[in-house]
Amino acid sequence: MFEYEKKYIDLGHTLIAGADEVGRGPLAGCVTVCAIIPSFTKIIDGVNDSKKLSDKKRRALYPYIIENAIAVNIATRSEKIIDEINILRATEQAFTEALNGLNPLPTVALLDAVKLRGLPCISESIIHGDALSYSVACASIVAKVTRDDYMRTAAELYPEYGFERNMGYGTAEHIAALKKYGPCPIHRRSFIKNFI
Numbered sequence: 424m425f426e427y428e429k430k431y432i433d434l435g436h437t438l439i440a441g442a443d444e445v446g447r448g449p450l451a452g453c454v455t456v457c458a459i460i461p462s463f464t465k466i467i468d469g470v471n472d473s474k475k476l477s478d479k480k481r482r483a484l485y486p487y488i489i490e491n492a493i494a495v496n497i498a499t500r501s502e503k504i505i506d507e508i509n510i511l512r513a514t515e516q517a518f519t520e521a522l523n524g525l526n527p528l529p530t531v532a533l534l535d536a537v538k539l540r541g542l543p544c545i546s547e548s549i550i551h552g553d554a555l556s557y558s559v560a561c562a563s564i565v566a567k568v569t570r571d572d573y574m575r576t577a578a579e580l581y582p583e584y585g586f587e588r589n590m591g592y593g594t595a596e597h598i599a600a601l602k603k604y605g606p607c608p609i610h611r612r613s614f615i616k617n618f619i
Contacts, residue, residue: 424470424557427549428463431531438493439463440529440544441558442522444514444537445473445566449591450601450618451584451610452574453499454514457566458521460493460529461558467491470560472553473567485568488561496524497569502611509613515539535559581607593618 431439442458461467467487469480476484489495498520500513508516518539522532531545535552552559571590578586583604589597591609601610601618 424555424560425463427533427547427552427556428558431545432463436531436545438527438529439531439533439558440494440522440525441533441535441552441556441560441562442518442537443473443535443553443559443563443566444517445563445570446591447510447514448593449611450593450597450614451502451586451591451607452577453501453570454505454510454517455497455499455566455570455573456514456517456521457495457497457562457569458518458525458529458532459488459495459558459562459565460525460527461488461561462491462493465491466557467561470557470564472551472560473563475554476564478571481564481568484564488565492561494525494527494529495565496521496526497566498524499570499573502609505611506613533558535563577609581609583607 440458440460444456446454498517500517505513529544533556534548538548553563574586574590584600585596
């Protein structure tokens with residue numbers, strides 16, 4: 424998982440960030456982006472695409488990723504912003520904010536399947552980056568744990584929808600609840616119009 428990092432390290436770069444999002448597809452809640460500059464002198468065993476890891480494994484890795492990182496920053500865009508400007512633009516905004524908020528700023532950003540303009544560094548978009556790049560995989564784990572915690576809190580406020588189980592995604596249980604109870608304040612109106 425170090426092919427992309429090695430390419431830039433060999434060119435003299437030491438501040439290489441990975442960035443990934445969680446939450447583009449759900450019917451409810453925010454989209455969450457993590458940007459992280461991991462330390463390449465303290466490689467954390469077990470880091471992989473967050474989708475390939477159990478919740479328990481992600482949560483075990485999360486503190487080690489945070490503690491050993493040179494810099495970490497998280498940015499979100501709410502369901503209201505997603506409805507206003509669309510999910511793609513909201514995601515791009517969150518990527519840009521997360522990367523620009525790193526301190527120190529990276530000289531290279533490895534992005535999971537997103538192309539951005541106007542970053543103050545070199546950037547490379549990698550399809551399936553969370554499975555191919557250690558830096559992006561670290562970002563994917565932090566973003567996933569962060570957003571899952573947000574949805575678990577939302578589940579306490581809006582227990583009808585099973586957010587603690589579906590994380591806002593359009594499961595059969597979630598769609599049935601949406602038809603029965605209607606939308607709650609964190610539903611994305613632009614995403615649910617076909618279900619209500």
